[in-house]
Amino acid sequence: MRRTPMDKWISSKISKNPLTENLSQTEVDHYQLEKLSEIIDYVKSESPFYKANLRDLPGKCLLSLDDMRQFPFTSAEDLQDRASKFICVSQSEVQRVVTLRNPGVDPKTRRLYFTADDVEQTIDFFHHGMSTIVEPGQRVLILMPGDRPDTVGDLLVRALERMDVEGIVYGFVHDPVNAIREIVRQQIDVVVGVPTNTLSLARHPESHLIGRGRIKNVLLSSDYVSPAIVREFERVWSCSVFNHYGSTEMGFGGGVECNAFCGYHMREADMYFEIVDPDSGESKGPGEPGEVVFTTFTRKAMPLIRYRTGDLSRSLPGPCPCGSKIFRRLERVRGRICDFVRLGGNHWLGIPDLDDALFGVNELIEYQSSLTCRNNETQLDVIADAGTNRKQYVLENVRQALTQAMVLKNAIEDGSISIGAVVFGAVRKPESSSSKRTILDQRS
Ligand SMILES: [Zn+2]
Incomplete structure (x- = not known):
């Protein structure tokens, strides 16, 4: 190794x-x-x-x-x-x-x-950190903003240039089919992106256009990376999935696997x-x-x-x-x-708990969760977004995954929470490379 x-x-x-x-x-x-x-x-x-x-x-x-x-x-x-x-x-x-x-x-x-x-220090880190996952001559598609100087995408492109790698800024994915075609057309070897936004490609019905083995590595950054998401990339694209940890306060880069x-x-x-x-x-x-x-x-x-x-x-x-x-x-x-919310008793619920439970559901690409108080009872509502028309299938499986998630299972049993509305809908895409998803707490 x-x-x-x-x-x-x-x-x-x-x-x-x-x-x-x-x-x-x-x-x-x-x-x-x-x-x-x-x-x-x-x-x-x-x-x-x-x-x-x-x-x-x-x-x-x-x-x-x-x-x-x-x-x-x-x-x-x-x-x-x-x-x-x-x-x-x-x-x-x-x-x-x-x-x-x-x-x-x-x-x-x-x-x-x-x-x-x-x-310059950030570019230097990106240069050496990225050499873990790319080789000279390869092409990287960056699913993050990079249209303005010194944005994350721009810094990454400049870092990759130093190792004879072409970085292509695409931005966040709003049209998965377009992004999939771009990967094929540009012969992309490595994809860099935010976990769920990148997942919208792997779980799109047209994902098969990207042949297995085309993408060698995926680098995910900016948000919690659930093992369920990693497994999906490995399954669909037959690639390795690396995780980068950083924040704007760190100067965008902190560490890489x-x-x-x-x-x-x-x-x-x-x-x-x-x-x-x-x-x-x-x-x-x-x-x-x-x-x-x-x-x-x-x-x-x-x-x-x-x-x-x-x-x-x-x-x-x-x-x-x-x-x-x-x-x-x-x-x-x-x-x-700050992403973990108290449900009552000793129960806490966070995005990682929900991600681990929900991204095991085939075809789910994103969700929005919120807590509301109805009749003095905490309810968890979920909007599920999927790259598919099989709405009923996704909704049934999301509801089942929620009731089986360990944290929720225990909290449901002692009456600290119940599953409320689980509906189908489009969930807003990230707005910046530092966007993180949260549970919307509307109980007060
Ligand atoms: Zn190591």
Whole structure:
């Protein structure tokens, strides 16, 4: 099995010796400690937010990585409507601004700022991360926006150019037949996209036009990737399915799986990752689940210190079967904390629970779920979207899958929830590459 190319890339950034691929843990720790000290001093001097927030804490005095635990977290709420307090450079040095809006009617926004160097770091990561799944001479169809400079699709195209791979931006799929024909016409080898939007191709009746073996690999990003979705791509296209983990706050890229599919290999030369208890904030050890927290080492426009992602994962202990030993791996993210809603009693329900149950239903390509309160009882309503005319078949199977999903089964048994309306309908497609699906909670 081929060792992840991330190792060589990260090592070359950490070590003065470019041929070193087998760094020791001490060398990596030393590098990260030095970078953390530098960035803390930098934000304390340049960012009004951190100047106030980290006033009483040491920068250069960091003695060990564990000392990071004394630093306060940065939250998504901290960024809301006051990104300017985080900026460490002059406006003229800002190359790219990304505005993130909360779902629903909440008018609050989060802005992320990047310099040209910050953007270059993302392209560099995409370049080396993508070399896991593409080879020179291949063609990649990108089912994400990329029409404007420095959008995810555009950065990916520029990264692929560096390895003699042609990246073609298609954007989100609204017409699966058109996208399927494009894959055939352009002789596409690898598809990059958002899980359910990409699934709409594999589960379309015309999907057979793409011969088995045409697509070698699929890279899914931006949202929870259910094993049920992975199995479907493997079955229909006979390809491998890789998962990328990243967010706009991370500068779009965080980590990517290798051929062993045992967790993401993280960008350890650019970011320091921690797993913490979502409630107490206490650090979690290797193997223990918790919330992903990261600190950027090298971003200039808007570095983030101990940023709480809200994503649930864990550090995977021990070496990866691909041969990587030192650098950190995180398990596939199991959704976001805010996406889990309480049903009553000890029952919680999240998009991952629903995805795992529902995408086992043949022909389902997307769904929208909502919780309502009727006669003092919580009901789960689902709109099912399928690339088929067999509505009755899909609806019956969706209803059955819901009642059999372990979380729901237990909650139904003790009366915490019941299945309400399950209807057929078109579900809105993602609007941006950072769009994530949620359970609409309309109970209050
Ligand atoms: Zn690996």
